Amino acid sequence: MTRLFFFLPFAIFVIIGAYLGIGLTNDPNKLPVVLTGKIAPNFSLAPLKGRDNRGFSNNDLTGKISLINFWGSWCISCKAEHSFLMKLKTSNAIQINGVNWREKNMDSGFQWLKRFGDPYNFVGVDPNSEVVIGFGVTGAPETFLIDANGRIRFKHVGPLNQKIFDEKIVPLITILQKES
Amino acid sequence: MPNPLSFLAVRQVVIIFLLVLLPFVGYAVEPSEMLRDPSLELRARSISVKLRCLVCQNQSIDESDAVLARDLRILVRKRLVAGDSDNEIIEYVVSRYGDFVLLIPPFKPMTYLLWLSPWIILAVAFLGIVVFFRNRKNPSIGEKGTLSVDEKSRLGELMSDSFE
Structure with a gap:
């Protein structure tokens, strides 16, 4: 019995080691999402100059299921996801709205859309990250699924693609359509 | 052989070493961000050291050069000027990013x-x-x-x- 007692420190070491080992496999870029299920924060964004004079606010979120995509012309992953957004627009599966985040040159967002295509219904600009922080965004691109009541249902961090859309967002859209 | 530094007391040597370390403690707050009112600025700094930068996660927004950290510092200051209390501001940021954004985890179940x-x-x-x-x-x-x-x-x- 006393002999076994001497193995106790070793056993504790193994247990702590195992926990730390599991900790190492956690992806530090995967941050908890706290806003899922909550009503999207109030916002009213200025229009993207050159595109329209309308802007984008949370009033535009009610009445239909939609996506909000945070992007910037400085963001390389946004370029990677853009062709998928264009495809999504053509398929008419869901309305996509855009928040053009922190452009150094206020014209670059519009030039970018002119060059690569404009998948968005409404676009607003957020040069000072106020709405970005309001939505708990940590980097671009990030995409939020908003239900017809203006509630955040899902958030995807990083570029969106067909696989993620089909696996994560389409089932949620089906559920939301049944709800309403 | 007499030590050339023997005229320095141990305490002085320690102080010199600490002073040498000083320049490495850098803060990211830019002069243009700072508030005119020194008491508000002090509160802004004390809030900033508690909030994690979401980009470089082991730095506070007070230390981080990341643009999102700067935007958060500005937001903290805007809310201070608008009259929010320190706790209201911290709660706002936590409601957006979760407890993870606090460098010192809260004491709860x-x-x-x-x-x-x-x-x-x-x-x-x-x-x-x-x-x-x-x-x-x-x-x-x-x-x-x-x-x-x-x-x-x-x-x-x-x-x-x-x-x-």
Whole structure:
């Protein structure tokens, strides 16, 4: 019995080691999402100059299921996801709205859309990250699924693609359509 | 050989070493961000050191050069000017990014184990020490101060060995 007692420190070491080992496999870029299920924060964004004079606010979120995509012309992953957004627009599966985040040159967002295509219904600009922080965004691109009541249902961090859309967002859209 | 630095007291040497380290403690707050009112600015700094930068996660927004950290610092200052209390501002940021954004985790049911485990381990270790010394005090071999017959003969053997 006393002999076994001497193995106790070793056993504790193994247990702590195992926990730390599991900790190492956690992806530090995967941050908890706290806003899922909550009503999207109030916002009213200025229009993207050159595109329209309308802007984008949370009033535009009610009445239909939609996506909000945070992007910037400085963001390389946004370029990677853009062709998928264009495809999504053509398929008419869901309305996509855009928040053009922190452009150094206020014209670059519009030039970018002119060059690569404009998948968005409404676009607003957020040069000072106020709405970005309001939505708990940590980097671009990030995409939020908003239900017809203006509630955040899902958030995807990083570029969106067909696989993620089909696996994560389409089932949620089906559920939301049944709800309403 | 006399030490050329011998005129310096130990305390002075320590202070010099600490001063050498000073330039490495950098803060990211830019002059243009700072508030005119020094008391508000001080509050802004004390809030900023508590908030994690979401981009470079082991720095506070007070230390980080990331643009999102700068935007958060500006947001903190805007809300201070608007009259929000320190707690209201921290709660706002937590409501957006979760407890993760706090560099010091809050004390609540989910973190009881985190906060209490050092004390639990300390208590267990202390108990272990008490038990260990209790056991040493009453050895189970023979009465105190006397030797059993076997022990006496063994002692005799050992003593005679050492003088051969």
